Amino acid sequence: MVNTVLVTGGAGLVGSECCRLLVSHGYDVISIDNYERGEIFGTDGDTEQNADRYLEHENIDHRVLDIRDETVTGLVAEVDGVIHTAAQPSHPKSIDIPYEDFDINVRGTLQLLEAIRKDGENTPFVFCSTNKVYGEVPNYFAYERVGERFEPVDHTLYDGFDEGLRIDQNKHTPFGVSKAAADLYVQEYAELYGIDTACFRMGCITGGAARAVELHNWEPYFVKLALTGEELTIYGYEGYQVRDVIHARDLADLFRRYLEDPRSGEVYNVGGGRENSISLRESFDLIEDVTGSRIDYTHGERREADHKWWITDLSKVRSHYPDWEIEYGLREIFEEIATELRNEIDGA
Ligand SMILES: NC(=O)c1ccc[n+]([C@@H]2O[C@H](COP(=O)([O-])OP(=O)(O)OC[C@H]3O[C@@H](n4cnc5c(N)ncnc54)[C@H](O)[C@@H]3O)[C@@H](O)[C@H]2O)c1
Numbered sequence: 001m002v003n004t005v006l007v008t009g010g011a012g013l014v015g016s017e018c019c020r021l022l023v024s025h026g027y028d029v030i031s032i033d034n035y036e037r038g039e040i041f042g043t044d045g046d047t048e049q050n051a052d053r054y055l056e057h058e059n060i061d062h063r064v065l066d067i068r069d070e071t072v073t074g075l076v077a078e079v080d081g082v083i084h085t086a087a088q089p090s091h092p093k094s095i096d097i098p099y100e101d102f103d104i105n106v107r108g109t110l111q112l113l114e115a116i117r118k119d120g121e122n123t124p125f126v127f128c129s130t131n132k133v134y135g136e137v138p139n140y141f142a143y144e145r146v147g148e149r150f151e152p153v154d155h156t157l158y159d160g161f162d163e164g165l166r167i168d169q170n171k172h173t174p175f176g177v178s179k180a181a182a183d184l185y186v187q188e189y190a191e192l193y194g195i196d197t198a199c200f201r202m203g204c205i206t207g208g209a210a211r212a213v214e215l216h217n218w219e220p221y222f223v224k225l226a227l228t229g230e231e232l233t234i235y236g237y238e239g240y241q242v243r244d245v246i247h248a249r250d251l252a253d254l255f256r257r258y259l260e261d262p263r264s265g266e267v268y269n270v271g272g273g274r275e276n277s278i279s280l281r282e283s284f285d286l287i288e289d290v291t292g293s294r295i296d297y298t299h300g301e302r303r304e305a306d307h308k309w310w311i312t313d314l315s316k317v318r319s320h321y322p323d324w325e326i327e328y329g330l331r332e333i334f335e336e337i338a339t340e341l342r343n344e345i346d347g348a
Contacts, residue, residue, distance in 0.1 A: 002080040002124070002259045004028040008067050008112070009086030011047040012037065013210045013217065014128060016054040017248035018083050018255060023059040025256060030075055031055055033086065034066040036104065037211070040093060045213035054209065067108040076115035076123065081259040083126040084112055087179075090216040091132050092303055094175035105178035106185070113189045113197075124196040124262035125186065126255045131203045131269065131310055133180040134165045135172035138307045149279035150240045150309045159274055160244070160311035163201070163267050173305045183267070190265030198258055198266040200251070200317075203310050206333060207248040208340035219245060222283060223337045226293040227345060236302025239281040242309045244272035247328035247336075257321050266320070271312030276330050283334075290334045 005022050009015040010031025019029045038046030055062040065072065067086045076082060087105050088094060094101040109127065116123045131138075138161060143150040152158070167180055183199045190197045204219065212220035214233075225232045251270065278286065288294045318324070328336075 002027065004030065004079045005081045005083060005259065006075055006079040007031045008082070008084045009033055010055060010062055011035065011051040012085055013207060014205055014248045014251060015083070015085040016050045016209050017207060017252040018085065019060050020054055021249060021252040021256060023057050027059070029060045030079060031060055031062040032065040032067065032072065032075070033062070034064060036088070040088060040090070040097070041211070041213045041215065045211045045216065047211055050209055068103070068111060072111065073115040073118065076112060077119045079123065081124045082112060082116065083255050083259070084109060085128045087128065088175065091173040091175035091305060092215050094173050094178070095304065098174035101174045102178050105175070106181045109182035110185055113185060113195070116195055117189065117193050122194065122196055124259050125189070125198070126258055127183065127186040127197065127199045129183040129199040129201045130176070130179045131201050131271070131307070131312070132172065132176040132305065133167050133183050133201060134161070135167065135170040135176050136305050137165050137167070137170055138310055141309075143309050145240055148240065148281040149242050150237070152309060160313035161269060162313040163269050163316060171305050176305055187265050187267065194264065196262035196264045198263065198268065200254070200268050200270045202246065202251065203271045203312060204243045204245045205248050205251055206245055206337065208336040209248060210337065212341065219334065220337045220341060222295060223287055223291060223334065224341050226287045226291045226295045227338070227341055229293070229296070232295050232297040233300040234280060234297050235300045236306060237308055238299060239297070240279055241307065242277055242279045242311065244274070244277040244311045245330060245333060246270065246272040246276060246326065247333050250326050250328055254317065254321060254324050257324050261321070263320065268317040268320070269312045270314070270317055271310070272326065273312055273314045276326065277311045278330055286330060286334055290331070290338045
């Protein structure tokens with residue numbers, strides 16, 4: 001029975017949505033965040049303001065704390081479930097800070113797992129993994145241009161990639177490696193110690209709480225440029241690359257369902273699926289519809305390990321959690337982002 005949940009990275013996009021969703025379902029939450037995101041991305045990317053906006057609630061105990069601090073072990077013993085969202089989350093950024101990326105993503109995750117093992121209770125553990133654990137493998141498939149987007153030549157991939165993609169012998173960036181290492185540790189703690197752990201491998205998570213910076217969360221960044229009139233650089237693939245987008249609240253609801261009905265050692269690909277898929281070029285039309293402004297863009301070099309096409313095959317997660325549904329469509333997501341950013345720009 002889960003009563004109190006520890007959310008790491010509680011001020012972040014996913015973490016803050018998890019905190020809000022859990023308390024709306026009657027849970028108590030302990031949230032920890034050291035605002036590392038502000039150190040990594042600077043003021044525009046800082047999540048500290050999310051703490052003031054979203055975490056002021058009598059059932060949320062928010063603390064400024066690093067996941068690597070040894071007192072975190074004591075916190076794990078107090079709770080009945082853990083949602084681990086804290087991370088160095090950017091794959092381009094990880095190329096400049098590989099050691100910090102490793103230390104947060106691998107050592108930080110291992111410390112949490114160890115705390116659960118030492119606590120002796122089978123505390124269910126949700127790990128925010130990433131589709132970047134598959135490195136460049138999605139790029140080894142053939143794609144063709146169909147209208148304003150790429151589509152796979154092999155039509156059996158129409159509904160996306162499942163969990164069977166290989167992860168070895170290809171380029172990942174340090175972020176892909178650190179997340180893959182943590183992902184394997186999370187699986188291993190289920191295999192070896194019998195803990196209920198699950199790795200959720202996501203692609204593009206977004207929502208009004210996302211902080212708009214070029215190196216992480218492209219959706220609010222694009223909307224911000226549309227609103228401010230600044231020029232966007234598209235890195236590779238001329239904007240035909242495809243992503244599937246999921247609102248952080250839909251993801252938070254899946255995590256809640258996992259904590260309530262956990263399985264041991266599972267791996268799930270999670271994203272918006274075919275219905276919430278969009279190419280960058282297609283997003284310009286949607287963003288223009290929503291904001292009234294068209295993005296002005298130029299082209300840059302392709303980024304390392306950047307996917308040409310990613311749609312998530314949701315079959316496995318839907319079969320394990322059949323009552324879970326994606327509530328937010330693309331238009332609602334972009335409208336929410338535009339509303340938040342307009343408020344922010346007007347208030348600045
Ligand atoms: N946003 C995406 O599109 C996406 C896609 C795939 C996977 N993920 C994964 O989902 C998780 C959540 O992503 P997000 O978009 O909410 O990221 P985010 O950057 O918005 O939130 C992460 C939070 O963790 C905090 N943090 C970082 N290091 C910390 C530390 N050492 N101790 C305590 N707090 C720390 C940051 O300050 C930040 O508030 C991450 O693990 C990320 O790798 C995100």
